[in-house]
Amino acid sequence: MRRWNGWGDSSNEYPLKSSGLRFLQSRLGGATPLQDAELATVIATVPDTRLPAHPLIQTDPEIRVRHARGQSLPDWLAMRSGDFGHFPDGVAEPENSEQVRELLDWAAEQNIILIPYGGGTSVAGHINPQPGDKPVLTLSLARMNTLLDLDRESQIATFGAGTPGPLLEQQLKEKGYTLGHFPQSWELSTVGGWVASRSSGQQSMRYGRIEQMFAGGRMETPRGTLNIPAIPASSAGPDIREIVLGSEGRLGIITEVKVRVTPLPELETFQVAFAPNWDVAVELVRSLTQSRLPLSMLRVSNAEETRTHLTLAGHEKLVSLLHRYLSVRGCGERKCMITFGVTGEKNQSKQTLAACKRRIRAAGGVMVGELLGRKWEESRFRSPYLRHGLWEHGYVVDTFETAVNWNQVTPAMTAMEQAVRDNAGNGEAVHVFTHLSHLYPQGSSIYTTYVFRCSDSYEKTLQRWQAIKNAAGDAIVAHGGTISHQHGVGRDHAPWLKHEKGQQGMAILEELIHAMDPRKQLNPGCLIQDDSETATL
């Protein structure tokens, strides 16, 4: 069963290996875990619902607990402490667009706040009920999870918006197709959520971001139904798709999504190489990306992430051999791991693979064969579980990310990491490392992970996190980065949005929301910090 207070199914466990624990202890000092709350205790804190009865709405406390929080660090601390803050007054799980429409109209009559809920995987506070006088209904799309149509000739599949990654790929695979959207949240996140938050998957180099996959669909808005036809390309005015993308539940509820799919690839391989240091690694991946070589995936870890990954992987003897081999080949302490993927038609893929290896070697990189690539593939969705393994030992892990142009990649990364190191308070050490995982000819995403010790209370642990988060957000916007490359804005990133969009850009977003949802019943406070809401919160 899915965990009520953490990531994934409770049968999936990935405890921290002893080599990893020793490594963290050496970096951060020993740590003491905080006490977890029990589900029964939390259920007992759920207040009576304020919702009128409705046949599509469930109001029992457990379902309200299970839909109250996402997967941000504040969410985690809330769930582990048992201090949830606010719960939805009820949860509806409609089966089709018509029931969504019915609930939307009913909510308008009853003056109820609606929060659309996909997989509940937000790491930015997208789905958290806010305090206020109005009852809050969380509208889960979980039951709208099937392939509704497949146009093979045009390679367009239509899905219910609540279809999660594995179910989506499974239904496509049966027909010989794939979408190829693999965010780290893939096990739980949904196609509607990907659209609403402008998600990006690990193989975006081949398949594109969700923006390139999203061909059209249906959104129920307070003003009526918005149908977006699937047209290959259009010059007919501003693109409505691009307004729905990233709308984070504020303009309407996405109920059906048409996506561009492709036949299953003939060949797919992931490979690992090492570069002697960061500067060589970045120059290499930039030149690979700008060469337009059709890779499906490319990522590079900085030296600290490379060291951390190899240590946390266990297999101490093998890893030690690897270090020695790489050292002889010129990749020592400062080495950086590069992982890349090739996916597609057989001949073309083989040519691409050969060309990529040539370029890596010419740039001073060292190929290490497919084994580490397969390891990456096996564990590609495992990172979210890491928080569990660390937590048990008193450590907290979180991540943040941005994208900047190439001329800012290294300065931004350096500043982001330094902001983390400098802001845990009282000289507390933080272990921080970074990778680039979505590379574009123009620039790259930057994804930073950091681990710190729990403080002696939940409240102080949250404060430690908040200080780091604030400093990281400031460092990002100071370097011209987006406030989020792949996680969306939610409530946690909203304070920085104005730096990216500017005054007029913010005005456009506010007007859009006002136009579609003048009474601000849809997910208020998400994406845009409405003045009126800020006042009431």
Added chain:
Amino acid sequence: MRRWNGWGDSSNEYPLKSSGLRFLQSRLGGATPLQDAELATVIATVPDTRLPAHPLIQTDPEIRVRHARGQSLPDWLAMRSGDFGHFPDGVAEPENSEQVRELLDWAAEQNIILIPYGGGTSVAGHINPQPGDKPVLTLSLARMNTLLDLDRESQIATFGAGTPGPLLEQQLKEKGYTLGHFPQSWELSTVGGWVASRSSGQQSMRYGRIEQMFAGGRMETPRGTLNIPAIPASSAGPDIREIVLGSEGRLGIITEVKVRVTPLPELETFQVAFAPNWDVAVELVRSLTQSRLPLSMLRVSNAEETRTHLTLAGHEKLVSLLHRYLSVRGCGERKCMITFGVTGEKNQSKQTLAACKRRIRAAGGVMVGELLGRKWEESRFRSPYLRHGLWEHGYVVDTFETAVNWNQVTPAMTAMEQAVRDNAGNGEAVHVFTHLSHLYPQGSSIYTTYVFRCSDSYEKTLQRWQAIKNAAGDAIVAHGGTISHQHGVGRDHAPWLKHEKGQQGMAILEELIHAMDPRKQLNPGCLIQDDSETATL
């Protein structure tokens, strides 16, 4: 000097060859040209300006004549007849964003309508002054035509919005770069115009549509300056770029454009093949496109277009030899010409070329070498001149276009052509032919050209065109096509926009315009037929 009443520089002449004339006469019957007006006669019809004096504004009649019309068929008839309808009251040619800002603020104070003007190449009535009580100022970006910045590392170039195609490529070429945006209007159209109208170029398969190139920039709006930062990708809410794209002067005046550029390619080749018939040709180009083979260009002409092009090309003996050769190889009367391009790094391009040729031959196509490909390249921007050559003999040519999913390509094309044939009135023949020139895994653009005889007056010739245009627009939306794949909406396509955007989509566009330009001073009637405007027109 640029023609005041037609396309391009007056030194460029491409008269109709005798074989082409005979061919059209056999299809349509003999025709009688209409009488052209003289520039001096038109200048004499220009009324006094209604604008207050302003140091940045010119009001002499000739400049007002030269900025009154675009390049649509109604524009052509207006210019040739000398009956222009309406003129702008003046033309400003600001040199920088600050002067645009000054004019915008001044226009607000003085209650003046502003029409942004790039290259004046619209074929959909984007820049035509409308009747009304308020004075009209056309704001030409012509003097903002330089490369302002080049970030080589991030491959981002910043241009003044009024930079036309040749000047843009020349400035980039000097630095070793290209944008690669080559619409047929390239000789005259501007980078700001491409953004404002969501243009697509002939090599969009490699370089993308202008949407993929446009990284950010600056727009002066009635509310203030909108700066869009150039970020490689972002999940932070709806994309403001995608609201500026296609805004057609209604939200503000684009003054600076940041575009994604690439180093000049090592290799570029265009090649021609033939397929025995349309069905084989479409299946072949669809499979090529869906294979993701990195071609830079791909187009296919239907049998009638193939026949017409080969006949109009002249070189009767050579063409006759070609027909015989192809006939022996199985490509007879119904043959369709396929043109494709490969552009990029040398080795990769050679592999792509070889793979493409293999696929063409395997599908029953016949390669005919590079000569015809080079011919296409030489004449790639020549089509707009064709109107001149035909007009002298009493024939009128126009085009329209859409994009549909693959499952609609042939039905839509058939219906579009039939709509043209059936609607010239009184059994008048129309010569109509079609190509697909922007191919996507999801579907394709459809570009139809038609030639008909002038009637015995300008008025009746315009009526003949209007009947065809209306029927074509209806056929497009009946097949789920976009009302424009690459020409924008303007005023000519606005009546059909609601079919593509739907009621809620239209509401979003109306709200955006209202939010940015509440007094409707920017290009009213373009893109959206405002109720209030419709009433006053």
